[in-house]
Amino acid sequence: MQQTDIIVIGAGLTGLTCAHHLAKKNRNFIVVEKLNHVGGVINTEKENGFVYETGPNTGVISQPEVADLFEDLKDKMTYEVPDEFSKKRYVLKNGKWVALPSGLIGGITTPLFSWYDKFRLLGEPFRKPGTNPDETLAEMVKRRMGKSFLNYAIDPFIMGVYAGDPAQLVTKYALPKLYNLEQNYGSFIGGSVKKMREPKDPEMQKATKKIFSVKGGLSNLMEALQSSIGKDRILLGLQNIFVEKNEGGYLLKAINADGNPVEIQAKQIVSTAGAYALPELFPFLPTSQVDKIKNLHYTRVVEVALGFKQWKGRPLDAFGALIPFREKRDILGIMFMSTLFENRAPKDGALVTIFIGGVRRQELCDLDDSAIRELVAREAKDLLELDDFNPDLFKIMRHAHAIPQYRADSKERFEAIEQLEAQYPGLILAGNLRNGIGMADRIKQGKTIAEML
Numbered sequence: 108m109q110q111t112d113i114i115v116i117g118a119g120l121t122g123l124t125c126a127h128h129l130a131k132k133n134r135n136f137i138v139v140e141k142l143n144h145v146g147g148v149i150n151t152e153k154e155n156g157f158v159y160e161t162g163p164n165t166g167v168i169s170q171p172e173v174a175d176l177f178e179d180l181k182d183k184m185t186y187e188v189p190d191e192f193s194k195k196r197y198v199l200k201n202g203k204w205v206a207l208p209s210g211l212i213g214g215i216t217t218p219l220f221s222w223y224d225k226f227r228l229l230g231e232p233f234r235k236p237g238t239n240p241d242e243t244l245a246e247m248v249k250r251r252m253g254k255s256f257l258n259y260a261i262d263p264f265i266m267g268v269y270a271g272d273p274a275q276l277v278t279k280y281a282l283p284k285l286y287n288l289e290q291n292y293g294s295f296i297g298g299s300v301k302k303m304r305e306p307k308d309p310e311m312q313k314a315t316k317k318i319f320s321v322k323g324g325l326s327n328l329m330e331a332l333q334s335s336i337g338k339d340r341i342l343l344g345l346q347n348i349f350v351e352k353n354e355g356g357y358l359l360k361a362i363n364a365d366g367n368p369v370e371i372q373a374k375q376i377v378s379t380a381g382a383y384a385l386p387e388l389f390p391f392l393p394t395s396q397v398d399k400i401k402n403l404h405y406t407r408v409v410e411v412a413l414g415f416k417q418w419k420g421r422p423l424d425a426f427g428a429l430i431p432f433r434e435k436r437d438i439l440g441i442m443f444m445s446t447l448f449e450n451r452a453p454k455d456g457a458l459v460t461i462f463i464g465g466v467r468r469q470e471l472c473d474l475d476d477s478a479i480r481e482l483v484a485r486e487a488k489d490l491l492e493l494d495d496f497n498p499d500l501f502k503i504m505r506h507a508h509a510i511p512q513y514r515a516d517s518k519e520r521f522e523a524i525e526q527l528e529a530q531y532p533g534l535i536l537a538g539n540l541r542n543g544i545g546m547a548d549r550i551k552q553g554k555t556i557a558e559m560l
């Protein structure tokens with residue numbers, strides 16, 4: 108039996124960020140992971156001159172903790188941010204790409220929003236803040252900004268981030284910054300202007316809101332973390348993992364890759380596994396409480412990496428293209444990866460990532476590979492203006508538990524987590540079941556937990 112102070116379950120971005128900060132503080136810990144590699148959903152593959160992601164493609168430096176982590180790892184990896192192209196995003200309207208407006212003039216002239224809503228927007232700063240904490244994003248945006256803003260700005264944005272449905276996501280949990288803007292400043296527009304004018308503390312200035320990846324792909328971030336932590340402190344390929352509560356804290360039992368039993372005793376234990384994994388991992392937790400956590404809905408997503416050695420389609424002069432649900436297309440959106448980052452495709456070629464499925468089109472995730480290829484061919488030929496569909500790279504990645512949906516059940520989930528953590532000192536239930544779904548949120552949570560420990 109091994110003894111340590113802290114066990115971290117999961118070698119994804121949350122677990123490894125937490126472990127990295129524990130290592131910096133010279134703490135005693137062991138990371139356990141069921142897969143044979145680190146990274147969790149983050150993984151980069153290289154083939155035929157293309158470098159593609161099989162999980163997330165980009166993150167945002169939206170938290171100072173991201174900048175701090177990159178600073179810590181600068182000798183082991185180089186993060187990259189795209190140039191000005193990344194600011195432009197296309198939104199599909201009536202089958203045509205329209206650039207999402209960024210300034211006032213663009214906002215007035217854009218065909219994306221109705222004249223009625225544009226005019227009504229003048230009254231947005233004077234509308235009363237909502238009083239229902241469980242108000243959905245769709246209700247809130249309709250109330251403050253109007254239906255066309257919901258359909259052609261928020262809906263495609265939510266498809267891109269959550270693969271979700273604004274009518275089901277609760278703003279307070281899914282987009283807390285937006286919720287707080289209304290609650291604290293009374294208005295989205297007025298609040299944004301006031302926030303811009305407020306002096307920022309130096310720490311927050313590190314959050315540049317820039318898009319990021321890592322040279323050579325996001326796997327290099329995970330390898331850099333692995334190397335800073337030390338490979339010997341990460342146990343990969345463990346099976347039948349479960350935890351018992353005892354007087355000394357927690358006893359983790361598992362079977363290692365050689366088929367031998369592993370036992371690790373620790374005073375504290377952090378789980379970064381998905382909500383659905385908790386009942387098996389912690390059989391001693393009361394079912395009534397765990398059920399409130401494991402009910403968290405994760406949407407399925409199919410991701411397709413599409414590479415062309417010679418690009419003959421429309422100019423890929425943006426971050427990508429978002430597709431509102433009401434456009435009734437079979438894909439959620441397209442990211443122009445080779446435009447954003449260097450060396451993702453051969454010279455004169457292109458690499459794009461297409462997302463399919465999500466909350467409102469789950470049935471598409473059941474299609475077999477040849478049907479997915481047909482669907483992608485049909486959509487790509489039309490939307491990317493390709494005469495033929497003969498990609499040099501075509502990879503399908505299926506995610507059964509892609510993105511957790513922070514809906515109205517979030518309140519009882521967060522309460523159940525708090526109660527369990529109070530009832531079982533030393534137990535921390537983390538990961539994307541709370542504190543946000545994006546990579547920046549995961550990095551922030553990993554560091555916060557390490558500091559707490």
Ligand SMILES: Cc1cc2nc3c(=O)[nH]c(=O)nc-3n(C[C@H](O)[C@H](O)[C@H](O)COP(=O)(O)OP(=O)(O)OC[C@H]3O[C@@H](n4cnc5c(N)ncnc54)[C@H](O)[C@@H]3O)c2cc1C
Nearest residue numbers: 117119120121140141147148163164165380509544545546
């Ligand atoms: C398709 C897709 C696209 C995305 N796109 C973006 C994006 O563009 N931008 C962005 O910011 N975010 C994106 N995300 C979200 C982002 O990738 C995740 O928030 C983040 O990588 C999750 O990290 P994590 O460590 O919390 O979870 P995971 O990566 O899921 O890691 C959890 C780890 O725990 C392990 N584990 C699970 N159960 C057990 C067990 N019983 N015992 C031991 N180990 C266990 C798993 O194997 C895994 O390695 C995307 C996610 C997906 C799936």
